[in-house]
Amino acid sequence: MTCQRTTLACAALLLMAIHRQQPHLAASPGPAALPVQLADTGLFVSGTTDVVAAANRPFSPQYPLWTDGATKRRWVYIPQGATIDAGNPRRWEFPVGTRFWKEFSFAGRRVETRVLWKASESGWLAGSYVWNQDGSDAVLASDGITGAVEIIPGRQHNIPSGADCAACHGTTRAPLGFNPLQLSDDRDPNAIHGEPLTKEMMTVRTLVDEGVLTPATAIPQTPARISARDPQTRTILGYLSGNCGACHNGDGQISAQVPSFASADLMDDGDGIARRMMGQPTRWQAPGRTDGTMLIDPSSPDQSALLLRMRSRKPSSQMPPLGTVVQDQQAITAIGQWISEVVRQPGD
Amino acid sequence: MQIRTTRTFLGAAAFILVSTGLGRAVSSSPGTDTPTAAERVQRGGYLVGAMGCHDCHTPWKPGPQGPEPDMSRALSGHPADFVVPAPPRPSDAWTWSGAATNTAFAGPWGVSFTANLTPDVETGLGRWTADTFIAALRTGRHEGKGRPILPPMPYKMIRTLTDEDLRSIFAYLQSLPPIRNRVPTPVDPEDQK
Numbered sequence: 001m002t003c004q005r006t007t008l009a010c011a012a013l014l015l016m017a018i019h020r021q022q023p024h025l026a027a028s029p030g031p032a033a034l035p036v037q038l039a040d041t042g043l044f045v046s047g048t049t050d051v052v053a054a055a056n057r058p059f060s061p062q063y064p065l066w067t068d069g070a071t072k073r074r075w076v077y078i079p080q081g082a083t084i085d086a087g088n089p090r091r092w093e094f095p096v097g098t099r100f101w102k103e104f105s106f107a108g109r110r111v112e113t114r115v116l117w118k119a120s121e122s123g124w125l126a127g128s129y130v131w132n133q134d135g136s137d138a139v140l141a142s143d144g145i146t147g148a149v150e151i152i153p154g155r156q157h158n159i160p161s162g163a164d165c166a167a168c169h170g171t172t173r174a175p176l177g178f179n180p181l182q183l184s185d186d187r188d189p190n191a192i193h194g195e196p197l198t199k200e201m202m203t204v205r206t207l208v209d210e211g212v213l214t215p216a217t218a219i220p221q222t223p224a225r226i227s228a229r230d231p232q233t234r235t236i237l238g239y240l241s242g243n244c245g246a247c248h249n250g251d252g253q254i255s256a257q258v259p260s261f262a263s264a265d266l267m268d269d270g271d272g273i274a275r276r277m278m279g280q281p282t283r284w285q286a287p288g289r290t291d292g293t294m295l296i297d298p299s300s301p302d303q304s305a306l307l308l309r310m311r312s313r314k315p316s317s318q319m320p321p322l323g324t325v326v327q328d329q330q331a332i333t334a335i336g337q338w339i340s341e342v343v344r345q346p347g348d
Numbered sequence: 349m350q351i352r353t354t355r356t357f358l359g360a361a362a363f364i365l366v367s368t369g370l371g372r373a374v375s376s377s378p379g380t381d382t383p384t385a386a387e388r389v390q391r392g393g394y395l396v397g398a399m400g401c402h403d404c405h406t407p408w409k410p411g412p413q414g415p416e417p418d419m420s421r422a423l424s425g426h427p428a429d430f431v432v433p434a435p436p437r438p439s440d441a442w443t444w445s446g447a448a449t450n451t452a453f454a455g456p457w458g459v460s461f462t463a464n465l466t467p468d469v470e471t472g473l474g475r476w477t478a479d480t481f482i483a484a485l486r487t488g489r490h491e492g493k494g495r496p497i498l499p500p501m502p503y504k505m506i507r508t509l510t511d512e513d514l515r516s517i518f519a520y521l522q523s524l525p526p527i528r529n530r531v532p533t534p535v536d537p538e539d540q541k
Contacts, residue, residue, distance in 0.1 A: 163487045171483065247493045253483070254491045255475035283470075285533040290428075314536040316458070321494045 030097065030119025038129040038138035041115050042077065043101050049136060055080075056101070059202040060195045061182035063242030068151050068326040070104040070111075072195075076178065076202065078212060086218040089180050090264045094118050100175050104157075110135050111149050112159050116175050124173035126165040155313075155325045164322055168246050170253075176246050180204060181238075181263035186223035190235040192331050224263070228270040236338045237261070237270045239331055243320060257282050258295055277306070278343055284309070287317070301339045307332060383512070385519065392520025395513060396423075404462045404500070407449040415450070424472070424527035426451035426461035434540065435459060444499075453500055459535040460498035468526035473518075481518040482511055498534055 035041060038049075045051040052058075056075040064072065078084065082095035100116040110131045117125040129138035130145055144161030151157050165173055185205045187197060197203070204223065207213045226241070228234040240248075240261045247253075250260030257280065259265075259273045266273060280295040282305050293305040301307070309319035310332050318324075383391070396402070406417040407427050421427065432447050435454030444455030451462045464472040473481070476491070483492025485507045490497060497503050509517075 163489075166483065167487045167489050167493050171479075171486075252477065253480055254493055255480075256491075283530075287533070287535065287539045290530075290532070314538065316495045316498075316534040316536050318495075321489065321496075 030117060030125070032119070034115060034117065034125045034127045034140055036140050038113055038115070038140075041101070041117065041129075042099065043075065043113070043115075049138070053077075056099075057202045058198070058200060059178065059183060060197055061177040061242060062184060062187045062191050062194060062197075063182060063238040064191075064193050064195060065177065065242055066193065066320075066324060066328040066331065067104060068106075068155075068157060068324050070106055070157070071108075072105075073103045074177075075101045083212055083214045084207070085215075086180075086213045087215060089218065089220075090262060091174070092179065094175070096121055100178070106149055106151055106157060109133075109149075110138075111157060112141070113138055114160075114165075116169070116173060123171075124169075124175070126169060126173035127162065128159050128165075130159055151326060157325065160323065167322055177242070179263055180220065180224040181226070181241065181267060183207070184224040186225045188226075188231075188235055188238050190231060192235065192239045192328075192334055224267055226263075226266045226270045227268060228266075228274070230342060232338050232342050233270065233274050236335055237266050237274060239334070241266055243328075243331075247320075255283075274343060284317070296339055296343065301336065304339070307336060307339075310335070383516070388516040388519035389523045390520075391513070392516035392518065392523075395509075395517050396520055399506070401465070404450055405465050407451050409449075415448075421527060421529070423465040423521065423524060424468075424529045425464035425531040426529075428530045428532065432459070454540075455499060456537065457498050457534075458537045458540060460501070461531045461534065462501075464527065464529050464531050465521050466524045466527045466529075467522045468528050471528050471530040472526060473521060474526060476518075478515050478518045481521075482514045485509075485514060495534070 038044075043052060043056060045053050052075060056077045058073065058075050060074065077097075077099040079095055079097035082097065084095065084098075085093035087093075096118055098118040101113055103113045104111050112128045112130050114128040115126070119125050127140050127142060128144070130141045130148060131138045141159050142162060144164060145159040147156035148159045149157050169176060183202065183204045185203045188194065204213070204219075208219055213219055226234045226237050228237060241263050244258075245261035245263060245266075248256060248258045248260060249262035250265060251262075259276045259280065261273070277296045278298055281292050282295055283292050284305050285291065286293045286303070286305070286308055293303070293308065295306050296304045309317055311327055312318040313325055313327055315321075401423065402417050405423045405425055406419065407421050407424070407430070408415040409418040410416075426447075427449065430447070430449055430451075432452050435445050436442075438444065438455070444453060446453050453460050466472040467474045469475060480491050484490060484497065485503050486492065488497050488503045488507070489495065506514075
């Protein structure tokens with residue numbers, strides 16, 4: 001009996017030692033993988049598929065990403081009492097347990113709901129759930145779905161795979177579109193595809209008032225805003241931030257010779273970035289050409305890489321390179337006008 | 349009795365170590381799992397050779413025994429000075445074709461050209477990081493974010509390698525002499541003439 005007690009005591013001590021060496025395992029409240037059913041991610045009130053739980057707060061980035069005209073709804077869950085570390089405005093650090101949901105609807109029907117879940121300190125789980133025809137259930141589509149629904153004749157919306165998630169959100173699957181500029185209370189009234197801000201939506205002000213953002217010294221005294229001398233430039237740079245800044249952000253992960261459209265850089269010197277776009281060489285070769293194409297070609301704006309690639313929906317040349325199969329005509333028109341009316345003006 | 353107790357304890361401890369995976373961590377001292385730069389280059393060269401990267405990324409030329417890789421242009425991709433004409437029209441039986449250099453390929457995906465893998469800053473991987481290289485192969489997208497990487501590049505096979513193997517391959521590629529060669533942009537199917 002004594003021997004057994006000794007053995008058990010030693011084993012217990014050993015287990016305690018192991019426990020101390022792997023505290024992250026004990027501290028992790030999230031799952032190892034996303035659940036199969038969307039209902040199990042905590043988005044909805046239990047037993048429903050359309051009543052969002054009160055703890056999940058809606059928000060709307062002021063410069064939304066173009067997804068072929070999809071109607072989007074977004075929610076975030078931040079664990080009670082936890083805080084977001086806003087010390088680095090380029091990269092907020094979210095508490096373990098944070099969840100984001102983004103719902104995509106076409107022609108009034110829910111098609112997919114994407115989820116980011118910070119299940120541990122090491123990173124985020126990412127995936128998308130595809131809705132059935134009658135909207136009664138949504139299940140995880142780990143490998144993505146090509147041709148999930150027809151948007152316009154001959155063009156299908158594709159649900160992203162896990163690898164596609166990484167293409168935009170990086171290897172850590174960190175969230176996009178939830179930052180000081182996108183949640184600013186000083187919203188751009190001319191934002192392309194801007195969505196109405198309703199009173200229940202979270203903004204930086206809401207986060208501050210509720211004590212969610214820390215440290216206090218990191219909170220800007222004035223709401224975040226793109227530094228631009230005219231409203232048109234502000235709006236266009238905002239669009240580029242929301243649609244291009246996830247990759248073209250100066251973090252060194254891609255070699256493209258394009259100025260940074262990271263929101264923090266646009267807030268610092270939007271006008272300077274707009275100027276640098278003019279005549280900026282790129283390595284991209286337009287079809288039929290062997291030399292690189294300027295980002296904005298002042299002598300021939302229509303042949304600018306920016307507009308050529310926004311117009312394209314061919315795999316090798318389209319921009320953004322994924323997540324869209326229909327060009328954003330409203331943005332193309334607005335950027336074309338901006339180049340003609342503002343960027344090319346004498347004295348620039 | 350003392351011996352039996354000790355055996356029992358050791359057995360229990362061993363079970364715990366094995367079942368928690370701690371034994372593996374304890375058995376190697378910190379830092380010994382990280383190879384040196386030279387070891388990475390050596391292993392990367394081994395992997396590049398064994399996996400057949402030269403087959404497509406090094407242009408082939410006629411040799412006494414038939415086509416052979418032109419090692420003076422090793423891993424520099426499709427030669428910019430070799431402008432290929434329109435590919436042959438595919439049939440039901442022959443759906444894709446390859447150029448004489450084995451660096452350009454035509455098929456349902458359009459026309460793809462193999463990349464310059466040397467560390468030339470302007471035309472190769474000189475601006476890439478190891479993380480970018482890994483992201484490209486994991487996602488199947490240029491630099492891990494851009495256009496799709498096209499057939500016949502077998503990235504779905506290569507992405508099964510470990511991060512460490514991919515870092516070794518990248519280290520080897522970065523050790524090569526840079527070759528300036530601007531590979532053409534892929535041609536989409538609707539742009540083929």
